[in-house]
Amino acid sequence: MKIGELAARTDVPTRMLRYYEEQGLLDPDRTPNGYRDYPEHLVDRVVQIRGLLDAGLPTRIIREILPCLSDPSTIHIEDASPELIADLERYHELLDSRTRCLARNRDAIAAYLDAVRRSA
């Protein structure tokens, strides 16, 4: 599909899709006329990228972990260097601590709302 359709389906402006490509997060094919040509599965990937960006991860990290997250069919376990493994372990730790941080604050808000409703 072309960039306009992807933008419509993901609700991400074309400008951003080009920006993500520039950041190495997307690598669409090109039609003979130079138009970007996005395969179907990139819809999910764009949504995933947005989620991670909204969660405060820099494009640099997202770029590094994306190959291990999407395309479960094309997981390439063989060429996993010790450095990559180490990086992933750090990112796992990072995501875990952030998950716990957000969950803690989410629950705190829930508790507050609960208290308010109870006293109403």
Add this chain to the structure above:
Amino acid sequence: MKIGELAARTDVPTRMLRYYEEQGLLDPDRTPNGYRDYPEHLVDRVVQIRGLLDAGLPTRIIREILPCLSDPSTIHIEDASPELIADLERYHELLDSRTRCLARNRDAIAAYLDAVRRSA
């Protein structure tokens, strides 16, 4: 405690502590000589602020939810306007979706690492 000690204990530069105050995230007391005087519990709050900022929340939102998170003793339920309640419900939703996004990707990394280790 004075700003230097807080900076040392939270590993957040004094520059940033003043910056957060400017952003309305901190409101320390003042000693008669004008020095900022941070009560003990602000140590945790600073750590919490860092966590939320790292998680991608803007200071604007953090400023709004902080009063409902810290100081469980001083929860002021009475003056919770319907607008505040609505905002908090939205923020709860926001934190929840981000939490789930991060957890999902964290687990995906874990699964990948697991697969790698299994094949090693």
Add this chain to the structure above:
DNA sequence: TCGAACGTTGACACTTGTGTGAAGGGAAGG
């Protein structure tokens, strides 16, 4: 008492990362 260390405000500048707008030009299709 003198100085070092720490505190105050305010300002200026500059970086990084993300998000956007607009100009200028080519390609597709009614």
Add this chain to the structure above:
DNA sequence: CCTTCCCTTCACACAAGTGTCAACGTTCGA
């Protein structure tokens, strides 16, 4: 042809973070 989509590129906006300098007051120990 004319509209709409796409292309590239330049430039800007905004938020967070950071360093530094000035000019000045306080604390505390040697």
